[in-house]
Amino acid sequence: DTGVSxxxxxxxxxxxxxxxxxxxxxxxxxxxYWYRQTLGQGPEFLTYFQNEAQLEKSRLLSDRxxxxxxxxxxxxxxxxxxxxxxxxxxxxASSPFPKTGxxxxxxxxxxxxxxxxx
Amino acid sequence: xxxxxxxxxxMFIQEGEDVSMNCTSSSIFNxxxxxxxDPGEGxxxxxxxxxxxxxxxxxxxxAQFGITRKDSFLNxxxxxxxxxxxxFCAGAPGNTPLVFGxxxxxxxxx
Numbered sequence: 648d649t650g651v652s653x654x655x656x657x658x659x660x661x662x663x664x665x666x667x668x669x670x671x672x673x674x675x676x677x678x679x680y681w682y683r684q685t686l687g688q689g690p691e692f693l694t695y696f697q698n699e700a701q702l703e704k705s706r707l708l709s710d711r712x713x714x715x716x717x718x719x720x721x722x723x724x725x726x727x728x729x730x731x732x733x734x735x736x737x738x739x740a741s742s743p744f745p746k747t748g749x750x751x752x753x754x755x756x757x758x759x760x761x762x763x764x765x
Numbered sequence: 766x767x768x769x770x771x772x773x774x775x776m777f778i779q780e781g782e783d784v785s786m787n788c789t790s791s792s793i794f795n796x797x798x799x800x801x802x803d804p805g806e807g808x809x810x811x812x813x814x815x816x817x818x819x820x821x822x823x824x825x826x827x828a829q830f831g832i833t834r835k836d837s838f839l840n841x842x843x844x845x846x847x848x849x850x851x852x853f854c855a856g857a858p859g860n861t862p863l864v865f866g867x868x869x870x871x872x873x874x875x
Contacts (some may be wrong), residue, residue, distance in 0.1 A: 651807075680862060689769075689853050689865030690808065703862065738807050752796045752857035756807035 649673075651757035653739050659763045660729055667725045668760045672741030679722050680754060681714055682738040683707065690738050690756075696722060729764045736761050771854050771866030778844055779874050786869040787838040788854035794864075796857035797830050797837040801850045802868070808853055812839070844873050 652671045660666050672679045678697050682690035693712070694704045698719035708714075711729075716722040726733055740754040771788045778784055788797070796815055800808035812823050814830035814837060821828055827840045837856075841848055851870050855863040 653807075687867070689771075689855070689867050690863075691865070692862040695862055705862075740807075752863070753798065753810070753813050754855075754863060755810060756800070759805075759807045761805065 651739055651741050651755055653737075653757040653760050655760060656758060657761045657763075659765065661765050662729060662731060664729055665725065665727045666729060666762065667723055668737055668739075668762075669721060669723050670739030670757060671721045672739070673743075673755060676741035676743050676755075677719065678742045678754075679716060680740040680742070681722070681724050682740065682756075684736040684738055684759070685734075693724075726762075729762075731764045734762055734764045769854055769856055769864055769866040771869055773869055774867070775870040775872070777872045777874060780844060780846060782844055784841040784844055784848070784871060785838060786852060786854075787836060788856070788866050789836045790856055790864075791835070792858060793834040794856035795834075795859055797828070798855040798857070798863065799826075799828050799837070799839045800853045800855060802853060803850050811852075841871075844871075846873050846875055849873050 654669045680695040681693040684690045692705050693708050694714050696716040699716050711727045714724045736759045738759045740756045742754045769788050769790050798813050799811045802808045812821050812828040817834050818832045819830040825842045851868040853868045854866045
């Protein structure tokens with residue numbers, strides 16, 4: 648079990664550019680979540696998938712943000728036309744399939760991708 | 766939306782002291798989770814609580830799920846320098862994403 652991995656760990660981009668982040672969840676976990684964290688705050692929910700289906704999106708997820716999980720394994724989060732306000736840590740988490748003995752609400756986080764928009 | 770009030774915001778303690786922090790909510794949660802986050806890293810799960818009144822330990826850490834299901838606390842006994850970091854509580858209202866507190870920043874003075 649290698650845990651949740653995220654790439655890249657750091658991304659610096661210029662305003663107006665598009666960026667894409669990748670998350671690889673724990674292998675047996677079928678739920679995958681994206682959060683955003685700004686300085687001095689706790690993580691804020693953006694969206695989540697169960698397998699390949701995107702089940703919920705936060706109002707924080709503007710139309711410049713899109714997330715995919717095409718094969719129900721890794722996920723990508725793309726931000727188009729980045730703005731300085733998008734600068735944050737983007738966190739991915741995963742949780743196991745809902746069945747006896749496993750709680751779907753126990754989420755395990757990756758190391759995050761730190762985005763800086765200049 | 767739902768909010769968690771986490772206190773204190775920060776703590777400065779001497780090595781060896783015990784620490785207590787808590788979270789309260791205006792609504793009921795089915796699950797309480799406590800995470801620790803180091804600078805530049807993602808949150809690491811410390812303790813998960815699933816039943817009202819549940820008391821769970823993980824080494825020097827002890828956490829409890831309040832009987833009203835609207836609060837939880839985390840205690841750290843005999844603090845050591847590596848306990849430094851930001852501790853977050855998170856609640857799951859049901860089959861929905863986690864809601865996080867704003868964190869308690871812990872500093873340990875050797």
